[in-house]
Amino acid sequence: MAFVYDLCVVGAGMTGAAAAREASIIDNYKVCLVGPAEPKVRKVNTGKEVFGAHYDEARIASSTSSKVPVWGILAERSIRRYSELEHLSGVHFYDSVGSLTVGTRNSEYLNKVEKQANSQGYAHSMDILDSQQLRRKYPFFNFSSEDQGIAEENTAGIINPRKMVMAQISVASKNGCDVIRETVTGIVRQPDGNSRVVTENGRLIMTRKVLLATNVFTEIHNLLGDIRPLYVPMPQTVTLAEISPQDATRLRNMPSLKYRGYGEPSWPSDYLRNNNDQIDFYMLPPVRYPDGKYYIKLGHSDDILKGPLQVSEMQKWYCGEGDKALEEQMFRLLQRLLPGVTFLSHHGDACITMVTPNSQPYVDLVTPTVGVVMGDNGWAAKSSDEIGRIAARMIVQSDWSYDLPKHMFKLYTNVTGPPPASKL
Incomplete structure (x- = not known):
């Protein structure tokens, strides 16, 4: 009988790695994180299809946000835990330069x-x-x-997104999360309710739940089928x-x-x-x-x-x-x-x-066993630890238990339509 994971996180960027680490904390809960490593050379003719927004050495880490208040809240909660993540991983990624x-x-x-x-x-x-x-x-x-x-000045500064992803994956791995450095090309719902995740090299991963942290690359292989996130x-x-x-x-x-x-x-x-x-x-x-x-x-x-x-x-x-x-x-x-x-x-x-239409992140369930965490809007790097934490808890519980309203993170699609004007 094939091994079945409890959760497969697809997308090994900042929020995906954070979600995998958070889920890996749960006792006797088997998690895998699937996503390609950063290529040594970025060239079109290498066949590389999927890239990460974290391929960089510096991003702003600050709680100030004038456009959409939720980003300030998520950043402040993430920044609070940077030192803990550095300690657990042994990877330095944060400098409090203000x-x-x-x-x-x-x-x-x-x-x-x-x-x-x-x-x-x-x-x-x-x-x-x-x-x-x-x-x-x-x-x-x-x-x-x-x-x-x-x-x-007290906590603001800069983060190294490459090293932050390294830190998240390091801790997740220590907690027993399997890391598979391949691109996912398909997700197939099985008769028994599980999902079969297929990679570029033909690897088959059986899992009870799937969390997509694939951002703008979700549509390359139609990972949500006929559902199209609005963005x-x-x-x-x-x-x-x-x-x-x-x-x-x-x-x-x-x-x-x-x-x-x-x-x-x-x-x-x-x-x-x-x-x-x-x-x-x-x-x-x-x-x-x-x-x-x-x-x-x-x-x-x-x-x-x-x-x-x-x-x-x-x-x-x-x-x-x-x-x-x-x-x-x-x-x-x-x-x-x-x-x-x-x-x-x-x-x-x-x-x-x-x-996204409302400039807020998408953290939502598509079905009770398939969730999404995406919609960076250019502000997610500093907030990624908290966003991944929210997403992991949502998909593990198949429910919403966060202290901010669910509608703030709702996924809008070609099926649901855009958000009401009052929420823009």
């Missing part, structure tokens, strides 16, 4: 950030800084005299600007940065602006990448995304360096933002975000 949110003084953006912090109980860890205080505390930044900042696959471009080791040391106290405002007069006037005619970007402090070089990363806002991508275009996009013209614009902005830094080189990198 986070800085900057915008035009008294703007709706900053007011929302501050209001959310107060409502969720972490405003005590933040400092409000006027333009002069910003200059004194962060002399390397070139902000406008009209700008104001919110500094989050937009949006292409992301970042610029990676190289600096010297000496500059990296000098800037070692630089926080991560989120900016939305009218900018400093010396910033490029032709930089693409959001729907409110504002400059909107995020930036990561210097990080050493696998090539041994130090890079500062800057990325754009959702309002200037150039998409959506078709499923057939995803492989090529992941194997490229993003939109070259946009990358050049972001690099020029970075030069003006950090005028005292000498950049040695720059290049682009590409990723894809799964943007």
Whole structure:
């Protein structure tokens, strides 16, 4: 008789690995995590179909969120457990360098950030800084005299998504979770109620329950059959600007940065602006990448995304360096933002975000034995530990027991239709 797992998590990225670790804690509950490892070289002609958004060295870890409050809650709960995960795994992935949110003084953006912090109980860890205080505390930044900042220092910082996935998988493996480094190409419901998971190499995995953490790649092999999650696959471009080791040391106290405002007069006037005619970007402090070089990363806002991508275009996009013209614009902005830094080189990198209709994550049951955890919306990295935790408990129990309302995580599909306007 074939061995049957209690749960098969399909997708070994940030939320999938977190869900597998959480489920692996349960005594006598057999879990497997299935998903390909990161390729050593990203090229179209290698036959690689599925890629991970965690193929990177730095993401912002901060509880501030002005658009959708749930992301701030999920981030705060995840950040709380980073040190425990590092201790259990022996993998260091988190640096508490702080986070800085900057915008035009008294703007709706900053007011929302501050209001959310107060409502969720972490405003005590933040400092409000006027333009002069910003200059004194962060002399390397070139902000406008009209700008104001919110500094989050106690727990905010940056995470290494590659190493965070390593940490989750390490702990899951120690707990008895089997890790299978292959791509899933099919899921077939069996007469006895179990599911047969089929991989690219013909491996057959029998399991009682399945959790899909496959994000934008769910449709490549129709893993949900005729059900199509509602989302937009949006292409992301970042610029990676190289600096010297000496500059990296000098800037070692630089926080991560989120900016939305009218900018400093010396910033490029032709930089693409959001729907409110504002400059909107995020930036990561210097990080050493696998090539041994130090890079500062800057990325754009959702309002200037150039998409959506078709499923057939995803492989090529992941194997490229993003939109070259946009990358050049972001690099020029970075030069003006950090005028005292000498950049040695720059290049682009590409990723894809799964943007849901209500900008909230999908954590839901399709059937009592098949669940999904997807919909990163570009904000899931820092929150992935909590999202995986929610998903694992949901699929194990075949029910919802989380303290936030179920409708906030509902999966909208071609069958259910989009969410009501009141929830957008």
